[in-house]
Amino acid sequence: MSFSFFKVSRPKTPQEVVKSIKESLVALDTKTVVEVKALEKALEEVEKNFVTMRTMLSGDGESEPNLDQVSQLVEEICKEEVLTLVIHKLPILGWEARKDLVHCWSILLKQKVDSNDCCVEYIEQHFELLDVLVVYYDNKEIALSSGIMLRECIKFPNLAKYILESASFALFFKFVELPNFDVSSDAFSTFKDLLTKHGNVVAEFLTAHYDEFFDQYENLLTSPNYVTRRQSIKLLSDFLLESPNAQIMKRYILEVRYLKVMMRLLTDSSKNIQLSVFHIFKIFVANPNKPRDVKIILGKNQEKLLGLLHSLSPGKGSEDEQFEEEKEFIIKEIERISV
Amino acid sequence: MGSGSRSYSANPSDYKLLEEVGYGASATVYHAVYIPYNEEVAVKSLDLDRCNSNFDDIRKEAQIMSLIDHRNVVKSYCSFVVDHKLWVIMPFMAQGSCLHLMKAAYPDGLEEDAIGSILKETLKALDYLHQHGHIHRDVKAGNILLDTNGEVKLSDFGVSASMFDTGDRQRSRNTFVGTPCWMAPEVLQPGTGYNFKADIWSFGITALELAHGHAPFSKYPPMKVLLMTIQNAPPGLDYDRDKKFSKSFKEMVAMCLVKDQTKRPSVDKLLKHSFFKQAKPPELSVKKLFADLPPLWTRVKALQLKDAAQLALKRMPSAEQEAISQSEYKRGVSAWNFDVEDLKAQASLVQDEDDIAEITEEDENKFFSSNRDASDSQSSVDKRNSDNSQQDESTLQVGGNDVPHNDKINGLVAEATESTSEKDVGTSKIKTQAVKAGKTQSGPLVPGTVLGHYLPERGRLFESYAQSCLSILIYIAPRTAGVCQIWLWWPVGA
Numbered sequence: 083m084s085f086s087f088f089k090v091s092r093p094k095t096p097q098e099v100v101k102s103i104k105e106s107l108v109a110l111d112t113k114t115v116v117e118v119k120a121l122e123k124a125l126e127e128v129e130k131n132f133v134t135m136r137t138m139l140s141g142d143g144e145s146e147p148n149l150d151q152v153s154q155l156v157e158e159i160c161k162e163e164v165l166t167l168v169i170h171k172l173p174i175l176g177w178e179a180r181k182d183l184v185h186c187w188s189i190l191l192k193q194k195v196d197s198n199d200c201c202v203e204y205i206e207q208h209f210e211l212l213d214v215l216v217v218y219y220d221n222k223e224i225a226l227s228s229g230i231m232l233r234e235c236i237k238f239p240n241l242a243k244y245i246l247e248s249a250s251f252a253l254f255f256k257f258v259e260l261p262n263f264d265v266s267s268d269a270f271s272t273f274k275d276l277l278t279k280h281g282n283v284v285a286e287f288l289t290a291h292y293d294e295f296f297d298q299y300e301n302l303l304t305s306p307n308y309v310t311r312r313q314s315i316k317l318l319s320d321f322l323l324e325s326p327n328a329q330i331m332k333r334y335i336l337e338v339r340y341l342k343v344m345m346r347l348l349t350d351s352s353k354n355i356q357l358s359v360f361h362i363f364k365i366f367v368a369n370p371n372k373p374r375d376v377k378i379i380l381g382k383n384q385e386k387l388l389g390l391l392h393s394l395s396p397g398k399g400s401e402d403e404q405f406e407e408e409k410e411f412i413i414k415e416i417e418r419i420s421v
Numbered sequence: 422m423g424s425g426s427r428s429y430s431a432n433p434s435d436y437k438l439l440e441e442v443g444y445g446a447s448a449t450v451y452h453a454v455y456i457p458y459n460e461e462v463a464v465k466s467l468d469l470d471r472c473n474s475n476f477d478d479i480r481k482e483a484q485i486m487s488l489i490d491h492r493n494v495v496k497s498y499c500s501f502v503v504d505h506k507l508w509v510i511m512p513f514m515a516q517g518s519c520l521h522l523m524k525a526a527y528p529d530g531l532e533e534d535a536i537g538s539i540l541k542e543t544l545k546a547l548d549y550l551h552q553h554g555h556i557h558r559d560v561k562a563g564n565i566l567l568d569t570n571g572e573v574k575l576s577d578f579g580v581s582a583s584m585f586d587t588g589d590r591q592r593s594r595n596t597f598v599g600t601p602c603w604m605a606p607e608v609l610q611p612g613t614g615y616n617f618k619a620d621i622w623s624f625g626i627t628a629l630e631l632a633h634g635h636a637p638f639s640k641y642p643p644m645k646v647l648l649m650t651i652q653n654a655p656p657g658l659d660y661d662r663d664k665k666f667s668k669s670f671k672e673m674v675a676m677c678l679v680k681d682q683t684k685r686p687s688v689d690k691l692l693k694h695s696f697f698k699q700a701k702p703p704e705l706s707v708k709k710l711f712a713d714l715p716p717l718w719t720r721v722k723a724l725q726l727k728d729a730a731q732l733a734l735k736r737m738p739s740a741e742q743e744a745i746s747q748s749e750y751k752r753g754v755s756a757w758n759f760d761v762e763d764l765k766a767q768a769s770l771v772q773d774e775d776d777i778a779e780i781t782e783e784d785e786n787k788f789f790s791s792n793r794d795a796s797d798s799q800s801s802v803d804k805r806n807s808d809n810s811q812q813d814e815s816t817l818q819v820g821g822n823d824v825p826h827n828d829k830i831n832g833l834v835a836e837a838t839e840s841t842s843e844k845d846v847g848t849s850k851i852k853t854q855a856v857k858a859g860k861t862q863s864g865p866l867v868p869g870t871v872l873g874h875y876l877p878e879r880g881r882l883f884e885s886y887a888q889s890c891l892s893i894l895i896y897i898a899p900r901t902a903g904v905c906q907i908w909l910w911w912p913v914g915a
Binding site: 177181222226261262263264267268270271307308309312313352353354 | 428431432469470472476477479480483484487488490497499500501502504505507
């Protein structure tokens with residue numbers, strides 16, 4: 083640890099701060115990375131600069147940040163392409179530096195300069211940065227940091243839209259099943275945000291990529307991994323039943339293929355999964371205009387379905403009045419079907 | 422450190438499970454060996470199917486635990502899914518929790534020098550957590566773990582089932598969603614939430630717990646504890662038997678247990694208190710505590726048997742137990758939000774007992790019978806919890822990096838309302854039904870800010886289906902089906 087850290091000196095201007103951040107990041111080149119000593123020193127320098135940035139953006143616990151300075155800092159960061167640099171250098175950064183960066187990231191994105199989302203606009207001009215963040219899920223060391231940064235980005239509809247449409251979106255179907263729970267659950271959380279935060283963006287995406295998307299989604303619903311099954315069925319009801327997705331939902335529930343998936347899940351060994359799937363299964367059944375093949379499948383399995391539904395209950399202590407009502411309705415609907 | 426730490430695989434066959442060293446309704450902790458390094462580890466196996474809500478809380482806990490790096494905080498090396506279970510791999514703390522230790526060997530509490538060391542180490546952990554924006558929310562002896570060399574670590578981040586928790590606490594937890602003994606008064610009041618200062622209160626209660634062998638009010642039914650915490654003077658070290666404790670210890674406890682949270686000291690300030698200035702290093706005062714004790718798993722087994730016997734004594738019907746352990750996941754601390762007036766009414770049904778310090782094991786039967794009252798009223802409390810969970814959730818996440826933002830949520834609400842009127846189903850009757858539908862779908866135990874807003878909308882959709890069945894056709898004609906596959910479909914052996 084260098085002692086210059088503690089020296090009292092003239093506070094740097096935002097321009098100077100950005101300049102040193104940039105220089106220290108650039109110094110993390112391939113040459114320094116092979117030199118252990120040089121790398122250590124370079125990393126320390128970045129860490130120090132990030133602390134300065136953090137203090138300037140969010141205060142030091144005693145004094146509030148100076149809004150004027152914050153604004154200048156953000157503007158300078160965009161101008162100097164620091165966002166590109168930090169994303170590319172993220173895998174080499176030390177643990178503390180990553181943490182400070184993650185902390186600053188959300189402030190940076192939200193900060194308006196002359197009523198413009200300066201950083202968001204920068205990312206819009208460099209969309210490939212989002213792909214880089216997505217791909218980082220494959221790197222256990224930085225997955226959680228990049229995950230948080232990514233979720234901050236997709237709070238903005240344009241950025242979420244880009245990822246949905248981008249080729250890297252398909253990677254989520256893989257990432258949500260990564261072996262490490264902290265990483266896979268983080269990826270799932272981002273996946274969920276992508277599919278639920280901006281209703282109209284999602285509806286547009288699902289309309290354009292209906293077959294491809296639900297094809298891949300079926301793999302999640304039928305995954306051997308309990309957590310994947312359980313989360314994906316819950317998420318499906320979260321976005322499919324949103325009003326902007328009404329047309330998609332109507333299309334979905336006409337498909338025997340997906341009805342079968344739901345029926346398979348109704349027999350899952352987990353009661354939680356059974357209960358979640360009921361809330362999608364019921365729409366297939368409640369549809370007043372069921373296609374003939376849906377009716378046939380329901381009819382052929384009438385007895386077994388009725389038995390299953392009768393024994394399905396959210397368990398003691400829960401508020402199940404409405405559930406029971408719905409269940410009764412669905413049971414009646416199934417009983418009405420004659421093959 | 423952090424990046425320099427060794428990595429552990431997410432492959433269950435790399436871990437050899439040995440003895441059980443902790444158990445709870447939905448989690449079991451094993452002493453295990455990580456075969457590739459031939460290293461002792463603890464494996465906490467959490468039954469995810471017992472968890473009714475989504476996994477956000479568990480995810481957050483797993484992430485916090487994997488990002489933590491402090492010698493007094495238990496970190497997780499990694500976590501992964503094995504069937505219905507989540508395995509969390511952690512360092513093995515060979516002497517278990519302080520609660521454990523007291524149950525096994527020090528039922529009347531520890532000596533002051535040991536308490537001082539344990540509390541000081543715990544405070545260092547809290548200092549680290551608070552500095553990093555985390556509120557622990559569940560500071561108690563059952564979450565303070567000890568290693569054979571005297572090392573002290575704070576564990577468990579207040580969301581998933583408690584780790585080395587056992588003994589009497591377990592029993593009272595079974596009759597309610599966690600005992601509120603450690604909760605600060607402001608946490609129990611409606612509309613307020615956890616703040617860093619709530620950890621200081623819990624820390625003060627933990628000090629009393631270590632001094633007496635149990636938390637104040639711990640023998641009372643939870644309903645009554647809630648009321649006593651809110652209405653009575655704060656507990657302290659002022660019984661006759663507390664004469665043995667030093668003035669500075671008593672003063673430190675009194676500083677923590679001030680009802681007005683703004684008057685409680687910060688961790689920083691507390692660390693400077695003379696009680697901690699004099700505290701001995703734990704290898705001197707804590708290590709000797711286990712000198713003559715059998716290994717942890719033997720102690721655990723004995724406690725487990727004792728616990729089972731007591732549970733059998735209560736003859737709790739198994740269905741009820743099931744429901745209770747399911748609700749265990751939302752664990753008091755993260756979900757409490759009580760209507761005090763209603764509480765009072767409920768607590769008035771509970772028998773009064775005079776002095777906590779006087780209560781002996783013989784009173785247990787009385788305690789059980791009054792507990793039954795408390796558990797009967799549980800469902801009504803649950804309802805209230807779910808109604809307020811949104812609020813709780815947002816206060817819970819103070820300092821988190823991915824707190825859902827209000828503007829987003831408002832946006833969703835606006836959207837929902839708009840579409841309701843658009844579809845012309847906006848009569849008040851349907852609206853109320855829709856809200857009910859939302860609850861059913863998630864079950865009352867789901868916390869979650871965003872969900873709370875999605876659900877009514879979903880309910881409304883279903884409602885409109887029912888309507889459409891009657892008269893209004895909102896459907897476009899389905900595609901005319903071509904050649905239908907007529908075949909019997911059902912998974913074989915399902």
